[in-house]
Amino acid sequence: MKIMHKEHILTKNQQIIFDLIDKSPEPMKAYSILFNVQKKGIKAPLQVYRALDKLVEIGKIHKIESRNAFIACHNSSCQVANATAFSICEICEKVTEISSVGLSKYLANFKDKDGMKYSKYNLEFFGLCKKCTLK
Amino acid sequence: MKIMHKEHILTKNQQIIFDLIDKSPEPMKAYSILFNVQKKGIKAPLQVYRALDKLVEIGKIHKIESRNAFIACHNSSCQVANATAFSICEICEKVTEISSVGLSKYLANFKDKDGMKYSKYNLEFFGLCKKCTLK
DNA sequence: TACATAGTGTTATATTATAACAATCTAAAT
DNA sequence: ATTTAGATTGTTATAATATAACACTATGTA
Ligand SMILES: [Zn+2]
Ligand SMILES: [Zn+2]
Ligand SMILES: [Zn+2]
Ligand SMILES: [Zn+2]
Numbered sequence: 436m437k438i439m440h441k442e443h444i445l446t447k448n449q450q451i452i453f454d455l456i457d458k459s460p461e462p463m464k465a466y467s468i469l470f471n472v473q474k475k476g477i478k479a480p481l482q483v484y485r486a487l488d489k490l491v492e493i494g495k496i497h498k499i500e501s502r503n504a505f506i507a508c509h510n511s512s513c514q515v516a517n518a519t520a521f522s523i524c525e526i527c528e529k530v531t532e533i534s535s536v537g538l539s540k541y542l543a544n545f546k547d548k549d550g551m552k553y554s555k556y557n558l559e560f561f562g563l564c565k566k567c568t569l570k
Numbered sequence: 571m572k573i574m575h576k577e578h579i580l581t582k583n584q585q586i587i588f589d590l591i592d593k594s595p596e597p598m599k600a601y602s603i604l605f606n607v608q609k610k611g612i613k614a615p616l617q618v619y620r621a622l623d624k625l626v627e628i629g630k631i632h633k634i635e636s637r638n639a640f641i642a643c644h645n646s647s648c649q650v651a652n653a654t655a656f657s658i659c660e661i662c663e664k665v666t667e668i669s670s671v672g673l674s675k676y677l678a679n680f681k682d683k684d685g686m687k688y689s690k691y692n693l694e695f696f697g698l699c700k701k702c703t704l705k
Numbered sequence: 706t707a708c709a710t711a712g713t714g715t716t717a718t719a720t721t722a723t724a725a726c727a728a729t730c731t732a733a734a735t
Numbered sequence: 736a737t738t739t740a741g742a743t744t745g746t747t748a749t750a751a752t753a754t755a756a757c758a759c760t761a762t763g764t765a
Pocket of ligand 1: 497508509510519532
């Protein structure tokens with residue numbers, strides 16, 4: 436898996452949008468991001484999507500595909516933008532990035548019957564978080 | 571993981587839409603499905619989405635989240651709609667459902683640090699298929 | 706300077722998905 | 736056969752997500 440270093444210098448729009456996502460306790464959707472940064476001069480969807488694309492590319496944030504939402508990478512050992520795993524609570528929608536050495540090793544080495552070699556994966560687990568299990 | 575039996579009797583719309591997806595060599599998008607079934611009397615997006623929702627629920631088709639597209643389940647040993655894995659070629663967009671006993675066992679038994687128990691997962695691998703590797 | 710590359714601002718538009726409501730069908734249960 | 740509950744349908748309208756196209760600006764570097 437290709438290593439993506441995260442020490443990019445962010446541009447103004449990228450920084451504004453990253454800061455917002457990074458502070459958010461939950462994944463943010465593009466138009467919610469747009470609404471929240473309009474006071475900072477980012478007025479159009481495209482400005483948001485362009486920043487999001489770049490932030491995803493360099494691994495500062497990840498997209499939760501099943502939710503069309505974006506979360507900051509809080510996986511300290513995660514130097515890659517292309518090997519991601521999340522747990523998602525189906526009640527409260529809490530999303531957590533999973534950092535398991537065992538899991539990432541297993542998936543990075545997984546080979547299917549066709550011998551296709553993978554350069555990237557995304558895994559989303561669904562269930563109930565602790566809080567929601569107790570309710 | 572809850573077992574979803576697939577021996578549902580499909581309604582007219584569900585059958586029309588399943589047949590179309592099942593014959594397609596590649597994942598189909600909702601509005602492409604709509605276009606293709608208009609001659610059969612299905613005229614509105616909602617009719618398509620409702621059938622898709624049901625077909626996903628009963629495990630006859632799966633949604634490829636990263637592509638917003640739908641593929642028929644061709645995994646003969648797959649009796650569940652909630653434990654899915656796919657390989658996706660980033661050039662030709664060929665999608666294959668992975669049926670690996672090892673993989674599904676590993677993921678079904680995976681537990682994260684928080685002890686969250688999962689009821690469902692979706693895994694998407696990305697890379698180059700054999701054909702595209704040779705080009 | 707000259708050039709290439711990446712980022713920006715803007716308008717318009719494409720694509721994906723759901724809300725709301727009335728009508729109809731289906732499968733039991735009386 | 737009649738009632739009832741639930742799922743499904745048909746329809747119009749609208750919401751939510753994402754990209755095309757184009758002119759312009761910043762930044763690094765040769
Ligand atoms: Zn990460
Ligand atoms: Zn929860
Ligand atoms: Zn399947
Ligand atoms: Zn390919």
